Amino acid sequence: MSEPTFDDASTPLEHGGDLGVARKLFPGAPEPFVDLSTGINPLAYPMPALSPDLFARLPEPAAVELLAAIAAKTYGAPSATNVVVASGTQSLLSHVFALVPNGRAFVLGPTYAEHARVARLVGHQVLETDAIAALRGSRLAVVVNPNNPDGSLQQREALLSLADDQRINNGLLVIDEAFMDVGPTGMTLAPDVAHGPIVVLRSFGKFFGLAGLRLGFALAAPAIAERLRSALGPWAVSGPAIAVGAQALADQDWIDTTRVRLAVAAMRLDALLNEARLQVIGGTPLFRCVQTSAAALVFFRLGQAGILVRRFSDRPDLLRFGLPGDEPAWERLRAALLS
């Protein structure tokens, strides 16, 4: 097998977490790959034993309602009627963006690329802007808060004022809070969804480290939530996801402890990146965003060392580092960065 060239490796990966492609890019890299290409917590919530019935039977509406009630409490939404349970937030996007007639959609960016892609697919005319003021007057406004990958935070007041504007315009404000579990407390818009026209998206798999389970939520006014439930139809979520989600979201001790552990790990990662003379320009405790003119080279060298980080086709100067999950992974990252 021939050595990978720098050119091969400069093809951007569309999303994080694809070790299949990483192995093709870096066929000689030592295994196991250390996957730092996602913002998923490597210290996963301990999986409980799963009853065979969770796999065998159709999930029951009562179990979904219980999960919705628990999620409302944990996320701070007014009640279970504000919660839509889905198989990951990705599966909600097309239904959320179709809540308003097609029109001008603004995405605050640069950010996670799926919002613009799906809004376009649904039929909106999509523009990206880096100024929150530019979102005013749009049919659909999308904000990722905290933002991925740079971690920038929008203040509640600015977002609530934007929501007021959207209410007058018959528009919609979508806040993707995929990483708010590790954000500063008190910044979620979950408590404010009841009066619309706000949809808050919450991801389960990232903070709880169970991305393969596929579980996510939309928080919205009851009438909007009901439209989304109707669009998803029955049995939108697997039995295991419902059971694990209900247990994990109610486990406030684990949540509190994990927020601290992740913050400590992120500080450790910052120190290491700093030692390697890589400038951290932002992030959240689940990932750090590095800006460097040597991004392509760093990606390549880490890849050859069996470490996958995230790069971005539209921002070739950025790299995103997730958290190593154990000491061997930390050691390999340190060795690769400082070699």
Added chain:
Amino acid sequence: MSEPTFDDASTPLEHGGDLGVARKLFPGAPEPFVDLSTGINPLAYPMPALSPDLFARLPEPAAVELLAAIAAKTYGAPSATNVVVASGTQSLLSHVFALVPNGRAFVLGPTYAEHARVARLVGHQVLETDAIAALRGSRLAVVVNPNNPDGSLQQREALLSLADDQRINNGLLVIDEAFMDVGPTGMTLAPDVAHGPIVVLRSFGKFFGLAGLRLGFALAAPAIAERLRSALGPWAVSGPAIAVGAQALADQDWIDTTRVRLAVAAMRLDALLNEARLQVIGGTPLFRCVQTSAAALVFFRLGQAGILVRRFSDRPDLLRFGLPGDEPAWERLRAALLS
């Protein structure tokens, strides 16, 4: 707690499998409930051990592609490019029905109610007809084959001729083959999807008895399949569903044995229903459809005995019986029917 009245119990359940509602209708019924209200195989595929990574990591595209290749082979579709992997066929309906511009949609019925509901939600003008000839000239034609609940089968030739018509009309033919795993061999339209405009839906959870896993497929021409994949977006299916699906769909011995076991169980159920003077008017080996003017009474008596069967708001003379999963369940059904 007061005894349930016949009136309470005559509120139809929207879908099968909801034991929470059944327990409210029949609070004094002996537990455990015997759930015969679905068409799900009670002899489930044995769950393999699941690696923690399947829950923790984002599912990888390569794993989805492998599952698609296995599903293509087992279902008889030309290749993996014809296969869309989804979190149950229900999650596909809105995306499939949106493949064509809104127009007149015909559903061959009476049948599974979600097709008409979702087609209407997407914006089609939906009509139900019991004549396959009436589907010609529609924008969207939907056929459940074999049909649920009566098991009626449409011949391949009739469906292919309808597909030809739809091709000329720029229409779409959707065949829901949710129960084709137990249908006569050679009747699936899976081999015919390549030239469009056909979408075949295949359910994993019913035949394999793993409905809680949420896994289903659309089979279609490559261009249609690609549009559906794009609409679903990345990570549409959970890690456990991908792994179990790939193993189970490749297990031809289990599939062959199970087809026979289910056919034998269905014959046993027919004999018992016949003994109880209930007329079986059709079905598939996963469920039997009974027509009787005493349907409401039979539903009520079985419910009081802790046995849930499926009834239909629009067909109060029909009951659908799934297969009991073990000897105690058979015994309880026999006792309740013949008492």
